[in-house]
Amino acid sequence: MKKIRSYLFTCLLLLPTSVVSIISNLNTALAQAVVQVAVIVNGNAITNYDINRRMAFLRLQGRDDGHLDKLARKELIEEMLRRIELNRHNITVNDAMVNGAFSEFAAHNHMTETQLAQMLDQERVTPEHFKSYIRVQIGWGHLVGSRFRAEGIISEEEAVQRMLQNGGLKPAVNEYRMQQIIFVIPLKHRSSLLDKRRHEANSFRRKIRGCESLRQQAKGMIDMTIRDLGRILEPQIPSEWEKSVLATPVGQATPIQETTQGVEFLMICSIRKVSDDRVAQLIFSIEDNRSSKVPKVSVIEEKYMKELYARAHIQNL
Template sequence: MMTKKTRAISSFLLLATMALSSLAILNTARAQSLKIVAVVNDEIISYYDLESRIRMTIQSSQMQDTPATRQRLAREVLKVMIDESLKRQAGEEKNIQVREKEIDEQISYIEKNNGMTPGSLMKFFQASRIDPETLKSQIRAQIIWNKLIGRTMRRRVNVGEEEIDEQLAVLESKSELIQKRVFEIYLSMDTPDDESQVKEEIERIRNQLAAGANFTEIARNFSQAQTAALGGDKGWVLPSELPDELQQAVANLKAGEVSRPIETLTGMYLLKVTGERRLGGEEKDASIELAQISLPLNQDQGARDTILAQLNGLRDKIDSCDASPAAAKTLEGASSSRTGMVKVSNLAGNIQKVVADLEIGQTSEPVALSKAAMIFTLCRKQEAKSNLPSRRDIREQLTQARLELLARQYLRDLRHSAFIDVRL
């Protein structure tokens, strides 16, 4: 039988053992967090850095947080972090600095793009127990890289006035064509040995998107294109403006759809279309003024047909809007008026159809409404606002396309010349 003294000693030993066990677990966790998973030249990436980034990626991209997901993401995320280290190091060699204000502006951009209120992103990070520095480090690398490319390579890109003239002429000739708002995820293949791995990665990303992951956040976290900082947003483009391998895919995509993985000589793409618009502006957004003549309708079909025929007979007497009132007086019970300038989109659907293709002074076929039949003569038309880019926009688009190619080559060179030791 245990004495009081024996029980006290036993309790003390039990508590001491529990304390030592807890300390051992804590020390093991600390050691794990300090473990080095990669060395990039003279910079290390720790297990803690990688875990924080994986947690941020899962939460922001709306993936399922499971051990399998974390394990699957580890190498993909680490690859991106290695590239960011190379970009930061290259920028630091050129003494490129990033102000906190620039990082805050990028955070505000992310919040706006995701429909979040100002300050809510950092609150989300706190609630999810994600170190805010994880996001800031990513943004800092993106800003440094964009500044570096701008400073060192923009002067190597020359866009001439003749090129702009040619591009503008092509676009003006295609004003009836449909532009699409395109987002991209791009993974590069630097060597033939990368092909199988990149194909596996792009397929995993596609599956994550199919399961509900956020495209723009996936692009921001994984895409190796210059558009990554913008969530993959390439803006409004004609399919014909894209590289040959991407044109057909974008042409076939409808708003909300994501393409299959597309292989090119330099890498793999996933594309998403979020909207469509007419390059020359939407016809329904044009404003017009109409002269209209109307006759009351009744329910008798024979009488309705007679009234429609009478209105149709007036069309030959009207060669302008000024002639409409006089023509109306020749038909008993008819009245005439003008609409003033109205948007085509504000007119009833059946009226839009008959006035859509009218020339100035031309009169439409009769339209039967619920209580009246009408004809319309086009008096004035103000075309819809064109979506054609300005000369400045075209210059910037051509410049950015060429900078993209130079940036990819520069990053490939940095990878090949760097000391990279992956220990994952």
């Protein structure tokens, strides 16, 4: 055995320096590639690789307080709890929304998407880790928003008192009546059908003559759904649609968007100013949230996270 080891060592010495370097680098890479589970949250694993990437992300944000490992674990545990809650409510954030946010972040920082991706790779964060973070942030925002609409609205009595204090004036806001047009794409065929359905949606969108004739125009079309969204107040428009809805005149359609269901756009049927007790409740609640030192939405979010922690099983390994 000693002779064999001696022979192998002699052969290694005879190898060109470049080959020895390659072997050394390969061994280092293999050692770094060993991924181990560090935390289990409700049966879902967080690995040491996840933690290392989050530490790099925190460092990139200038949040290196000397306890990066602890902070990275805390953030990833909260992120996992939020991801589990999103799944429980069947909330999915599609790739188009994530990629759009990634692109906006790059533009805001005067970079192209490619430059941002390269920078994230160089800092050992990786674009995949950042996009995963974005996906959870968007979905969690929807959940907290739903909680705020359910719990953060002031009572009708309080709204009446506020109006009396303002001389009886009721706040006014735009009310939209809209229809949602969905060109459905089955998930298993998404990659092969997406371009085709985008073309069909844009073609149909250009031919629309108004909400009244919409269903008649859609007759005979396959895998296409029209939903009447009813009347929606401007502050209630979902954030992912807000910009395009506000820029679209009555009788026209918003640009298309890719969603989990397929390719969609909204038809603006009417816009009118409304002012009643329901509007007052909503507007006063939003004003209170904006003016408060600790916004009510933040209080609701903190309470929500405490609930998730209370029923969670977290195991640090």
